[in-house]
Amino acid sequence: MPLATPAPSLPSAARWAKARSSALAWFRAADWTPFPFQKETWTAYAEGRSGLIHATTGTGKTYAAWFGPLIEGLAEQRGARSEPAATDEAVEATGKRKAARSKAEPPLRILWITPLRALAADTATSLIRPMLDLGLPWTLETRTGDTASSVRNRQRTRLPTVLVTTPESLSLMLTRPDAEHQFRDLRAVIVDEWHELLSTKRGVQVELALARLRRWRPELRTWGVSATLGNLEQAQEVLLGPEPRRLTPARIQGRQRKRIVIDSVIPRSIERFPWAGHLGLRLLPEVVAAIDEARSTLVFTNTRSQTEIWYQAILRARPDWAGQLALHHGSLDHGTRGWVEDGLRRGELKGVVCTSSLDLGVDFSPVERVIQVGSPKGVARLLQRAGRSGHDPSRDSRVTCVPTNALELIEAAAVREAIHGGHIESRMAHQKPLDVLIQHAVTIAVGGGFERNDLFEEVRRTHSFRDLTEGEWAWVLDFITRGGPALRAYPDYHKVRQQEGRYLVDSPRIARQHRMSIGTITSDASLTVQFLNGPKLGTVEESFLAKLTPGDKFTLAGRVVELVFVRDMKVWVRKATGTATGRIPRWMGGRMPLSTELAQAFRQKLDEAARGEFLGPEMQAVRPLLQVQSAWSHIPRPDELLIEETKSREGYHVFIYPFAGRLVHEGLAALCAYRLSRRTPITFSMSANDYGFELVSPTPAPLRGALDEGLFTTNRLADDIAHCLNSVEMGKRQFREIARIAGLVFSGFPGAQKSARQLQASTGLLYDVFSNYDPANLLLDQARREVLERQLEHARLVETLRALERARVVHRNCERFTPLAFPLMVDRLRERLTSEKLSDRIQRMQQVLERAAEASVGSHR
CATH class of the missing domain: 3.40.50.300 (P-loop containing nucleotide triphosphate hydrolases)
Structure with missing residues (x-):
């Protein structure tokens, strides 16, 4: 050493x-x-x-x-x-001159x-x-x-x-x-x-x-x-x-938290039967007015697609803001992003529509106001975004929440109380991600090499690998030198060689490939979009491009462009003519579930409503909605589990409301469907959102018996999850990321990158090879663990099940869909109806339900 x-x-x-x-x-x-x-x-x-x-x-x-x-x-x-x-x-x-070099520095x-x-x-x-x-x-x-x-x-x-x-x-x-x-x-x-x-x-x-x-x-x-x-x-x-x-x-x-001002855009009228996204652009006039009031405003959305949509909508409403309004997200060309950031610093931009690409520490002093479109999903996220305004210790930070459905007004009231109460989310570190360790070991082997025990002791001085065992380390070394049991016959996987007790990379080709693959950020293959005779616009993912043919139009960086051809991993476009509109790209990204802290604050606001307390403008606005919920069913208290059953032409509906976030509810829906079907052969359709989940079946579900016998028990949970989910396919998807980080697949050299389909085929083949010939492969075990934690939030799922076992069940048979049930039903219909048909059907259902609500509780508003 x-x-x-x-x-x-x-x-x-x-x-x-x-x-x-x-x-x-x-x-x-x-x-x-x-x-x-x-x-x-x-x-x-x-x-x-x-x-x-x-x-x-x-x-x-x-x-x-x-x-x-x-x-x-x-x-x-x-x-x-x-x-x-x-x-x-x-x-x-x-600052503008090139850094001079001298021996004195x-x-x-x-x-x-x-x-x-x-x-x-x-x-x-x-x-x-x-x-x-x-x-x-x-x-x-x-x-x-x-x-x-x-x-x-x-x-x-x-x-x-x-x-x-x-x-x-x-x-x-x-x-x-x-x-x-x-x-x-x-x-x-x-x-x-x-x-x-x-x-x-x-x-x-x-x-x-x-x-x-x-x-x-x-x-x-x-x-x-x-x-x-x-x-x-x-x-x-x-x-x-x-x-x-x-x-x-x-x-x-640090200094005590400066004053955070949180308010909301309150719609002129609240539909008592909301569905996700139905407000959104209806509140465009209020958003434009809020931007007009401030010197400079950041408008945050949760996805890059929403950013493109809102930018176009605001510019149509205020064409005089052309040149003063910009957009910013991670798929735009970095030169464009830099121009936007410089414009914000200099106070030249009236507003910027953005994603989390502007969440972090950039100091834009001219920004006076932040607007959050849709649920922030977490207390810390809204607090971080609020801090982009008033970026000075002596100034207040102001954020305005714009709901995309009425229930998000409750979230806005809840997140304000959580921030004032100091209830901020924790962030948990990864434990022993061996794909990252494999990449790091090869990195050190490229950079001069290492001795076995020296690097073992070194990595054990990290929090993530403090419990790394001798056996696991031996497996990592065997994997990088011989490819493990399944890949011993393939020299391309013998990256590191052992020479006189030292582990080295002596192949220039392997070293070059590894340097180009360093990192843990993985995503669908992206292609650069560039004008035929002009600048780059940004990137779109291959999965979106596969749906387009030459002549099709799409929107990127606020520009409507026409696809000309694709060549050498570049998408060549020209400016679309006339007043054409284009498709909005859909980028793959993690779905953000409601955090535990925000979910608890949300339940506290419901508890206040159940006691007849509607504090603040947001809760006053949703009072008619919650009054219908109370009259037709029940507003659950923090120690209660609300279950609603409703019959419709589609079949028998069961709605369950744990308020534990979308990912947990997706796992719970599959788990409950499996456990119910074990009692009686039955087929379910499912939907889930941040508040609960729905099961629909052609015959009544054996719910009461299942509840008595432990529908929400944690016993045999691992086995039940393995049976109720397509764990093999989920594991394959997660393995794609692990394989890239561990260097099992190479994306290709510049100008000759492999397509997403090629990479998926390679990682799928490797997954099958390991499953059949090396079932003890530790990367397979890591893929299973990451599926549980990242796609199902396993720890939170277990905690939720335990809470449900303790909760007092409030069971209601409802004649109609309640305000809490309606958005779940709509989410399920989205999967099989076009946008036009869905909108028409929802409008008809809302009219029927609104008339019933007016008759039953309208006089009490």
């Missing part, structure tokens, strides 16, 4: 105090006063400690983490300045990790200003997938003093044979937006990279910067590793 570079001694107290005075003078010159938590962080850094900073968006987290290294750099200079050194003009001029000493490439440039701008003002002779650069090749080539020879990068680029740097030498002077790693990385495989990628850096630099200081997080203690442990440290880590709570 190579000897670690000795850690530099910390500056003396006197030199540190003098440098700190210079930093305070910089704040005074900017007419700012540092917050106590910022000073507390600087002191902890000066003591050589690592830690976690948790503070609300827009309250100074970045400078809390940044000024510790800056003060240390000043203290190490002879004669630290006591006043700022550079003017605004000097900062701008220096220190090598890499600060690594700043950001989760998004889009954040790198913005972060660099925030960091460079005080660095230049204080006269530090440092260089600062970014390194992401968007970095110019000339800059990357220069960085191969010498890294800047401060490098802002992503998890993927950091892992790529570890493939260099001289990586240890490149990091020899590293003092600190700062992981920005740690709450976003924590619960993802990218977070595991960061853990493994940090373990390697700490091996080379044992005294390395690691700081996380986070917001909107419930489990701070575990978040810190995951970042710093489970082993005890010489110095006690610091957990620093």
Whole structure:
């Protein structure tokens, strides 16, 4: 094991105090006063400690983490300045010129990790200003997938003093044979937006990279910067590793949460029988009016498709905003996204319709208001998005919720109370994702190699792999060297060779393929969309493109274009003529279920309504709806489980309302259908949403007997889930991601990428081979575990079943569909009716139900 570079001694107290005075003078010159938590962080850094900073968006987290290294750099200079050194003009001029190189400039000493490439440039701008003002002779650069090749080539020879990068680029740097030498002077790693990385495989990628850096630099200081997080203690442990440290880590709570103003657009009339998405664009005039009131507004939607739809709708309503209205999502060309971000910073844009691509730490000071279209699905998500407005500690943040159905008004009232009560979601780290470990082991083998026991002990110093066994490690080594039992005869899977006890990659081809495959972000194959004689627009997924033929029109980046042809993984288009409208692309993405915290807050609002309390404008608006629910059925209390049965021309309907989120309800629906069918042969149709699920059968379900005998028991749960779900197909789908991360399939070189169909066929074949000839393959076991946790939220499913066993069942036989049942019935009809037929049928059903509601409870409104 190579000897670690000795850690530099910390500056003396006197030199540190003098440098700190210079930093305070910089704040005074900017007419700012540092917050106590910022000073507390600087002191902890000066003591050589690592830690976690948790503070609300827009309250100074970045400078809390940044000024510790800056003060240390000043203290190490002879004669630290006591006043700022550079003017605004000097900062701008220096920021625009290429970073000069000289022997006097220190090598890499600060690594700043950001989760998004889009954040790198913005972060660099925030960091460079005080660095230049204080006269530090440092260089600062970014390194992401968007970095110019000339800059990357220069960085191969010498890294800047401060490098802002992503998890993927950091892992790529570890493939260099001289990586240890490149990091020899590293003092600190700062992981920005740690709450976003924590619960993802990218977070595991960061853990493994940090373990390697700490091996080379044992005294390395690691700081996380986070917001909107419930489990701070575990978040810190995951970042710093489970082993005890010489110095006690610091957990620093930032400035008290600034005022968050949450209001809602209240529709002029509320339909007492809502269905998902039926409001939406009906509230366009109110959204346009809200945008008009503010200097600059971000309009958040939950999907890229919604972003395209709302952008077009707003622009049709206000054509005079052309050039002042923009859209931003992850499938747009990065040049377009950069233009939008610059326009926001300069205050040139009236509004931007966006997705989570603008959720994180970009500082857009001109933004005065945020609009959330549809349910935020989580408390932390709305809090994070609210923080994009009033991005200054002294200003309020304002977010306006726009419901897409009436029940989302209850969610808006619930999320406001949850935020004010401090009930924020926790984020749980992955446990032993072997696909990420396999990729990391090959990365280290490419970057000079490793010895068996050294890397084993190193990865066990991470939280995710702290329980890795000798047997599992032996399996990983066998897998990367010989392909495991099933792939021994195929040399392409023998990536790593063992030479004199050291594991190395000696094939330039394998090393090149691995470098191109580093990362844990997987998705459907995307193709670049470009005008025949013009710029790139962005990307669409292959699954959407497969439905188009030349001449078809679609919308991307707010432009209606016509497909000309597809060649070399590029979609060539021309501008559509006339007033044509085009299809909206549908991008694959995770379905966000209602979080546990928001679901609990939602149930609390229902409990208040059951007691006759309708507090706030949202609850007053949905009062007629809940009055019908109470009159025709029941409003469930927190300790109750409501079950409704209704007969219609379609058959016999059972509606069950656990309020546990869509993914759990999908699993519960399949589980209940299976357990009911074991009692009596019966076939069910199913639907699920965030509030409950529906089972429909041609004959009555044996519900009462099943409830008496434990319909919701956790006994034999694993076996029942395996029988009621297509676990093989679900496992195959999940295995596609695992196979890509583990390097079992290669997407292809630039210009010769494999199609999604080819990759799916390859991973499907591998899944079958492992199942038949290597059933003990640990990647198969990982696929099964991830299906349970990611597609069914298994832990939450078990918790929900236990709660249902304890709950008091309230059973109602209803003559008609209730307001809670109606959206479930509509969701099921969506699967077999066109949009036009569905709309007509819903309208007729609503008219019948509204007349019945008016007759029964209308006089009490």
